Structures are given as C-alpha cells and as structure tokens.
Amino acid sequence: MTESVTKERVVLFEEFRQALEACDRGKAEKVFLQTLDLGSPLEMVESLIVPTLERIGGDWETGRIALSQVYMSGRLCEDLMGRILPVEGQEEAKDGQPRRAIVVLNDYHMLGKRIVYSVLRASGFHLMDYGRLDTDELVARIISDRVDELLISVLMLPSALKVRKVRHALKARSVDVRILVGGAPFLFDPELWREMEADAMGKNAADGIRILRQWQGEKS
Numbered sequence: 777m778t779e780s781v782t783k784e785r786v787v788l789f790e791e792f793r794q795a796l797e798a799c800d801r802g803k804a805e806k807v808f809l810q811t812l813d814l815g816s817p818l819e820m821v822e823s824l825i826v827p828t829l830e831r832i833g834g835d836w837e838t839g840r841i842a843l844s845q846v847y848m849s850g851r852l853c854e855d856l857m858g859r860i861l862p863v864e865g866q867e868e869a870k871d872g873q874p875r876r877a878i879v880v881l882n883d884y885h886m887l888g889k890r891i892v893y894s895v896l897r898a899s900g901f902h903l904m905d906y907g908r909l910d911t912d913e914l915v916a917r918i919i920s921d922r923v924d925e926l927l928i929s930v931l932m933l934p935s936a937l938k939v940r941k942v943r944h945a946l947k948a949r950s951v952d953v954r955i956l957v958g959g960a961p962f963l964f965d966p967e968l969w970r971e972m973e974a975d976a977m978g979k980n981a982a983d984g985i986r987i988l989r990q991w992q993g994e995k996s
C-alpha cells in the first residue's frame with residue numbers, strides 16, 4: 777500500500793468514527809461509500825466497521841461517550857451493512873453438505889452474526905439462520921433440524937457462559953454437534969471457548985471459513 781493510500785485510509789476511518797459518534801447518517805454513508813474504493817465491501821466491513829465499533833465500545837466504557845451513541849452507531853452500521861451484504865433469509869440444508877446453523881445466543885448484538893453469515897454464504901457454505909434464540913429454543917431447533925455444525929455468536933459474557941449449557945443439554949440427549957463460537961468474550965479470554973466445551977473459536981468471518989473447510993477436510 778502506498779503512503780498516500782494509507783493516509784487516505786486513516787483520514788476516512790477517522791471521519792467515519794466521528795460521523796457515527798455524531799449520529800450523522802448522511803456523512804457516515806458518504807464516507808463509507810468512499811472507502812469502498814479502497815477494498816471490497818467485505819474487507820471494508822471487517823477493517824472499518826468492526827474496529828470502529830470496538831473503539832466506540834471502548835469509549836463508552838471509559839465514559840467518553842453515551843450509550844445512546846453506541847446504540848445509534850450500531851443501528852447506522854446495521855443499515856450500511858444491509859445495503860452491501862447479501863440478503864439474509866432462511867435457507868434449507870443442501871445435500872452433500874453438513875447441516876449447519878448460525879445463531880445469536882441470548883444477546884442482542886446481531887452484527888457479528890450478520891457478517892459471518894453473509895461471508896459464509898458468499899463463499900459457498902449453506903447454513904440456516906436461526907436469528908436470536910435462548911438455550912432451550914436452540915437445543916430444540918438443533919434436534920428437530922438434525923444440525924451437524926452449529927455456529928454461535930455472542931458478545932456478552934453471560935451469553936458466552938451459556939454455550940456450555942447448550943453443550944450439556946445436547947450431550948444429555950446424546951446429540952453430537954460440532955460447535956464453532958465467536959464474538960467479543962472469546963477474544964477477551966482466548967481459553968474461554970475450551971472451558972465452554974466448544975470445538976473451535978473464530979476471531980472473524982475469515983476464520984469461520986477456514987475452520988469449516990478444515991472440518992470438511994477431516995470428513996472426506
């Protein structure tokens with residue numbers, strides 16, 4: 777990357793953060809569309825939206841900004857992503873592929889799942905989108921849909937701690953499902969996914985692809 781492109785990137789990223797904090801929809805949209813000249817939409821989601829929201833979350837934690845600003849930033853990013861990512865929708869399992877599903881367990885942070893789902897779909901993986909479910913609802917769906925591989929997204933620690941509850945409920949019914957988890961609590965504590973008895977943890981959507989491919993390779 778040349779020095780001028782790097783500079784342009786830094787300026788645009790800073791303008792985007794300021795627009796989100798100011799809840800300036802027009803400006804955020806304009807800057808986001810400009811950044812699409814610097815990389816693919818998915819690259820920009822991962823390299824612009826994710827770190828900017830993380831920074832905004834950190835600023836809320838230190839009291840620099842209000843929760844309403846975090847909320848509006850999340851909503852604006854959700855709208856922007858809706859415009860560039862493939863449409864969400866219910867999808868049936870495909871013959872020859874494991875039966876997969878993705879879910880947000882218990883919390884209301886939906887953007888991570890939205891990205892992972894879209895990236896996996898765009899990469900040829902078929903998966904059912906369960907939206908947001910609690911533990912009991914999730915276990916019932918896994919059993920009725922005969923899911924082989926389950927992707928769980930959480931951003932709250934209490935939700936992450938429920939992954940083990942899902943695993944134990946499945947074990948008690950002798951249901952063998954591979955579980956891939958992702959989201960902030962697993963980034964904060966890199967050993968948490970093992971403690972929750974998941975089979976793997978992905979830091980981002982690209983990791984999700986890598987892990988699912990690895991699982992596919994182990995089967996064939």
Ligand code: B12
Pocket residue numbers: 822825826829830831832833834837843846847848849850851854882883884885886887888889891892927928929930931932933934956957958959960961977978979980981983984
């Ligand atoms: C935006 C946001 C919100 C928005 C959510 C809007 C929406 N529609 O999703 C709103 C305002 C609603 C919100 C509410 C709250 N939030 Co909030 N929020 C955030 C923030 C700033 C960004 C999250 C986000 O959307 N990031 C962008 C997405 C795309 O990134 P991501 O989810 O991390 O996903 C990426 C990876 O993690 C990974 N990934 C995610 N899932 C999966 C799954 C798989 C299988 C794989 C492979 C990968 C993967 O891939 C994704 C793409 O790279 C974070 C800060 C942070 N550091 O994460 C806090 C944060 C998650 N929130 C937090 C809190 C405390 C709350 C509230 C309790 C605040 C309050 N006091 O009311 C509520 C609770 C809501 C609830 N019950 O769920 C805390 C959680 C602390 C904790 N660990 O328990 C955080 C970490 C802020 C902080 N620093 O304290 N929040």
